[in-house]
Amino acid sequence: MKALPIEAIRREFPNQWIVIEVVEAKDGAPFKGVVLKASNRRQEIIEEIGKNKGKKLFFFFSGITASPNTAFAL
Numbered sequence: 001m002k003a004l005p006i007e008a009i010r011r012e013f014p015n016q017w018i019v020i021e022v023v024e025a026k027d028g029a030p031f032k033g034v035v036l037k038a039s040n041r042r043q044e045i046i047e048e049i050g051k052n053k054g055k056k057l058f059f060f061f062s063g064i065t066a067s068p069n070t071a072f073a074l
Contacts, residue, residue, distance in 0.1 A: 015063040030058040
């Protein structure tokens with residue numbers, strides 16, 4: 001798959017967990033990447049991350065996001 005901007009990836013894979021290999025960043029944040037895996041199951045994405053050690057990865061959920069004032073504990 002070719003590299004796409006993050007926003008295009010969000011639109012192409014709605015309401016899914018996604019892991020990408022980052023190929024371009026802007027202001028220190030991922031801007032463009034190649035999709036390695038998209039899934040409704042977060043665990044599948046975690047497994048894919050383990051298979052791609054050494055690469056610059058970014059994973060995220062493309063659905064509804066929380067407000068900037070929300071805190072998370074992982």
